[in-house]
Amino acid sequence: MQFEFTVRRAAAILAIAAPLFHVAPAGAADPAPAAAATAEPLPYTVKDGDKVDANTYKGFLYYGDECHRCHGPAGLGSSYAPALVDSLKHMTKQQFEETVINGRKEVNTAADKVMPAFGTNADVALNLDNIYAYLKARSDGALGRGHPEHLEQ
Numbered sequence: 001m002q003f004e005f006t007v008r009r010a011a012a013i014l015a016i017a018a019p020l021f022h023v024a025p026a027g028a029a030d031p032a033p034a035a036a037a038t039a040e041p042l043p044y045t046v047k048d049g050d051k052v053d054a055n056t057y058k059g060f061l062y063y064g065d066e067c068h069r070c071h072g073p074a075g076l077g078s079s080y081a082p083a084l085v086d087s088l089k090h091m092t093k094q095q096f097e098e099t100v101i102n103g104r105k106e107v108n109t110a111a112d113k114v115m116p117a118f119g120t121n122a123d124v125a126l127n128l129d130n131i132y133a134y135l136k137a138r139s140d141g142a143l144g145r146g147h148p149e150h151l152e153q
Ligand code: HEC
Pocket: 063, 066, 067, 068, 069, 070, 071, 080, 081, 082, 084, 086, 087, 096, 099, 100, 104, 105, 106, 107, 113, 114, 115, 116, 118, 124, 131
């Protein structure tokens, strides 16, 4: 039967191809964490002080829409929420992402300060890398506090 033949053939092809797609157990193929940290490429490109790649530019726009009202202009902080340009000097990207997706509530202060969870906000969730890129560029001192420009690519 044609169908059966096709299924068998597909199975045979898969059996041959499977080793090619073999996924190494987690960690086995990964370089040592220290090496990964130094080898990690910058998430942004900045030229001439204020020209940024398209993703970093998007991050700037979404930061303005979603984060600025609490975290202040250009990630510089406000009386309500911390300066993310400082936070990213010690936070890993993963910690950043977890905080933005899950939110956080400061329980040790009298002030009821809340970092909202953005996990269900598609604009933020889909642009998390871009927002991180913008804030990382600010945090590294690669980008000034003004309105960046698009880099011609
Ligand atoms: C309604 C105000 C508000 C908005 C909007 C907001 N945040 Fe926050 N965020 C806070 C507060 C308050 C904290 C501190 C919470 C705490 O310490 O428990 C915080 C903490 C954080 C932290 C942890 C900083 C650190 O040093 O530990 C990150 C990262 C962060 N926010 C990212 C973002 C990003 C990215 C956005 C936009 C997508 C955003 N926040 C929008 C109020 C806000």
